[in-house]
Amino acid sequence: MDATKFNQLVSSVPLGKKLPEAIYLHKDCFPELDNSLTQFILAVGSALKIDPNEWHIVKLSRNEFRLSLLSYPTFFTEAYPSLTQSVTVDLNKLSHRIVDYKDSDNPPILHRKETMLPAQHECFDEFKAITEEGENAGLYQNSRMIGFKQSWLRTIEAHGYTLVDGRLFRSSAVIDQSNTTVTSIDRHKTAIVRHELSAPMKQLAKQGYLNGEHTIFDYGCGRGDDLTELEAHGLDALGWDPNFRPEAEKVKSDLVNIGFVINVIEDKVERDEALLGAWELTEKLLVVSAMLANDKFISQFTPYKDGVITSINTFQKYYAQSELKGYIERTLDENAIAIAPGIFYLFKDKLEEQRFLSGRFKRHHSWKQLTTPTPTSEEQARLLFTKHHNLLNRFWDKCLELGRLPALEEFTETPEIIAAIGNAKKALKLLLQVQGEQATKVFEAAIATRREDLLVYFALCQFEQHKGYTHLPNELKRDIKVFFDTYKVAQAEAKTLLYRIANTQEIEQACIEAHQILPASKLNDGHSLELHKQFLPLLPALLRVYVGAAVQLYGELDEIDIVKIHITSGKVSFMGYDNFDTSPLPTLRERIKVKMWQLDVDFFDYVDEHSRPPLINKHLLLTSTDETYKKQLSFDKRLSKLLGLNEHDNVFMSKCEFDSKLLMLNKKIIGFTIKSVT
Structure with a gap:
């Protein structure tokens, strides 16, 4: 069997625990698989002389020619069995790696065991009930924290539960906090695998x-x-x-x-x-x-x-x-x-710090490529452009990225530009001449964008220790000279921009303007502007500084979907939703409120799944070009009509309250469809 055939068979597997990178199956699923895939898995184990009784789960890679044979001897006897050994086989390299967890105090453990069995299996319903217990207790909210035994046990404990014979029960024991006598600390146990x-x-x-x-x-x-x-x-x-x-x-x-x-x-x-x-x-x-x-x-x-x-x-x-x-x-x-x-x-390294901070607030552009020469009387220029078409296109991209002519070390093909055109300045002039008026507008927009990016960067640098001009990297010094003439001018303009975030009238006006230009957003008059984080680079400079100040206190927005800019209170909220991209009614998983005036961050975790507020009228935060926009809009209109809401009403209710309302109306939601309960 080759990699292509293997990937085809894995793609057609009809059951199992399916993750983006792999599928997990118990051997009891084998009768449901294509026979050639089953025989291949068994042949791999046999070739490595692994006793078939010594492994129980197979992990099939969805992207590579790779599989793992995993040993979970207590799969049917423990609610959350521990891994005792894994054998990972790279079939491209014809190599394998064995990892033994028998003596580990923190081995990987299994969840959602029913997904690894056929639906008709005698243990399916029992395992499904175990999973539902964990979901109802709110234990699966942070999947990254529950994959190993100790972190899983701490998660159970943190949610007020204990395991009795593998099932969840509310903890009845009270910690005696008066006893603080500790003879020694087992630091080594904190080192996880x-x-x-x-x-x-x-x-x-x-x-x-x-x-x-x-x-x-x-x-x-x-x-x-x-x-x-x-x-x-x-x-x-x-x-x-x-x-x-x-x-x-x-x-x-x-x-x-x-x-x-x-x-x-x-x-x-x-x-x-x-x-x-x-x-x-x-x-x-x-x-x-x-x-x-x-x-x-x-x-x-x-x-x-x-x-x-x-x-x-x-x-x-x-x-x-x-x-x-x-x-x-x-x-x-x-x-x-x-x-x-x-x-x-x-x-x-303070130069490296400036490079990092500068890049952190730099927008990435996807300008439309202008590569087709327009008719011109200057035939020689057009021929020169055509002759060096690819080189000049790369040079044009660099000019748009920088908003200026690149220095020698910023564009590695500068010697080729000099040899072909004469110098960088002549090359830019040729590009603007041949590509016409549209190219000039694009380049002017790139200049304005880069200058604004630098202003945002210098404004947010005011939160840090002052960096003298001599400590700036050379590329920033060039930017200052081109866009501001002097560092003093750049600093003065940046401070003015920063101080403006305290002006609630300006913030409100900026939010109104942003709402008009953003591909999608929700404006709550006099209160806040909500938008998806992907649109943050499109905000006016004032709001980019406003949100950037909050980001400096909180950190990167990897787990965040929606940003709310509060107009009058000096706050920014970051909100992460479950299945924001796929669900018509995603529920709020976590909310972080950054109070900039107090330099403080509040974290709100909606641990109980039933307490999570659903996002009503999600279409307001999607672009009209989004592939789900039309379905979402139709769904939102029907739901709003059913609940008697206007499109811009601010609705904040728990999932439990929302489900109760639907039940009273004799309705239920399946995907993007609202159906009557029969």
Whole structure:
């Protein structure tokens, strides 16, 4: 069997737990599969001399020629069975890797077991009931946090439940918080087994820092799973850990990560020393991360020093976002940049800091390519353009990106431009001449856009420590000269823009203008403007600074769908919905309110699925070109009429309340259809 045939057969598998990258199946599903796929899976196991009774689940890759044979010996006897061994087979490379979890105190575990069995299986209904118990208890809200045994048990405990014979029951035991006597802390138990990069490392990858150009040191690397993955990609990565790699050398590196370390150190002095030690090793960028939690969550544990003791005798110091930022900055006397909840960047290389911040607020353009020469009397110019068509198109793209002529190091093909045209200035003139008036308008728009991007960047830099002109990277110095003449002018204009975010009248007017130009948004007169995060770069500069200030306090918006700009209260709300892209009635999963005047962030988690407010009239936040827009609009009109609502009514009710209203009206929703209950 080849890769093409394998992928075709996997694509046609009619059942199983289907994830974007793979399908999980119990062997009891094999009679439902194409016989050739079943025989191939069994043949792979036989070739590796794996006893068929020693594995129970097969994981089939949906994108690669790869499968895994997974051992879950307690699949039918435990509600959430643990993985004891995995055998991953790369059929392209004809290689395999065995990972043993028998002695692990935190092995991967299975959820939703019924999805891995045929619907007619005798255990299907029992397993489905177990899953529904977990859903009703709100345990599946953060899928990234429940894949391993200890984090799953902590999630169960945090939601007020306990496992009895594998089933969920409300916790009846009361923690004796008067007993704070602790003889020793098992720090080593906090080091989990990872099967993908940690959140801080994923952020580094996202920002382009794991491209092979930087040395990396993981301070407090635990079992070293991040290092293993980085090394597999050929990256220069080293690490040290007091429990698992105590003999390793602490090495100065470009990038240093101290990931979820300070929150497990119970001694304050030692905690400070760890953070200072990581900073001492940093050449360019330090990444600091720690666990976040609210008071309600923390109150479930036994207090100890300035943190708590967990059920497995580990210490945890949980932070609020602003508290963590303050602690880092007080300890290191450096500016901490929020990247995500619980993750901060601190740059020792200040030029690199400016490059990062500048790129963070730069819009990415998709200008329409102008490549067809228009008729002109200057035949020589047209022939020259045609002769060097591809080169000039690449040069044009760079000019549009920068809003100006590129310097020699900013466009690697400048020598070819000089040889063909004479110099960069002549090349731009030729492009504008041959492509006509439309090209001139496009270039003028690029100039205005880049200047505005820089103003937003310099305005948001006012939140950080002042950077002198000499400390700016060369590309920014060129931008200043072209767009502002001097750094002093750029700073003055940026401060004026920043101070304007306190003017509620200007904010309101900007929201009105934005509502008119955005592809989709919802304006609540005098109160707020709501929009999808994809439209943030299209906002006027004033609102980009307004939201940008909130982002600096909160971090990246990876899990966020909708942004609400509050007009009069100096607040910005970030909202994440379940299945926003696919559901006609997505429900609110989390809401973050950034109070800029107080420099504080409030987190609101809708843990109970039934308490999650549904998003009414979602079409207001979609573009008319969205593939689901027409269906959504039709659905919203029918639903609003049924509930007696106007299109712009602000409706905020729980899913339970919403379902009750539908029930009273004898209606139910299936997909985009509203049906009568029979």
